[in-house]
Amino acid sequence: MAGREGLTHEELEEGGVLALDFGKLQKVAACGQDLLPVAVQDDESGEVLIVAYANAEALDYTRREGVAAFWSTSRNELWVKGATSGDVLELVEIRVNCEQNSLLYRVRPKGQGACHTKDAAGRSRAGCYYRRLTGDGLIAV
């Protein structure tokens, strides 16, 4: 597996080189918030769109406004998905796991897609898991 440091955003997000950020959850914790992981699933297609993080404020916003909201652990602020891009995820329901330490948002995408990356046609990808891990790298699904 390659180091991430020498890669551009383009290479990281569009390329075939595996360069996982195993430091992610240490960085998430370092933002100082009390957070849960949230898996987000398209209620109709069943596709897993993104995994993000929520604190009590993000969960309250999501329930109150009916759109998927998270806590941005890089900007350390409430992140209402689609607030700037228009790619809003309308909430269908929230599921809670057995141990009550993770969430599943089931949603209906109202824009182009849930991913911030774009496909060859310039449209937001439906979800973030558009590459499969192979023997020695990543290939587009």
Add this chain to the structure above:
Amino acid sequence: MAGREGLTHEELEEGGVLALDFGKLQKVAACGQDLLPVAVQDDESGEVLIVAYANAEALDYTRREGVAAFWSTSRNELWVKGATSGDVLELVEIRVNCEQNSLLYRVRPKGQGACHTKDAAGRSRAGCYYRRLTGDGLIAV
């Protein structure tokens, strides 16, 4: 939302009281490992089964052995799902997200189910997200 302290495992896992563990990701980070979140999805039904955590060792095991493995952040050891229960999750494929900081395991359950809890008939539940968040608590889906 209730405090978790006064609740039994039974109440937490089977009950209707919402008592989310927002301290989860702080505890995950405190185990000292470099970890990514992993969403696990049934390749056939599309059901999101669990969200867990993987370090490089767990990912390597999963790829090498073809069964879902994680890092147990409470026991701080490799956790091969189903090793004791028999509820093995056979790996179909691994997807990587845009920013390469989370994983999606697509799996084929080979035992009863992926959850450690059991339904009224005494069978392991297929997945962990068997309750929906309502106005004032949780109801079984």
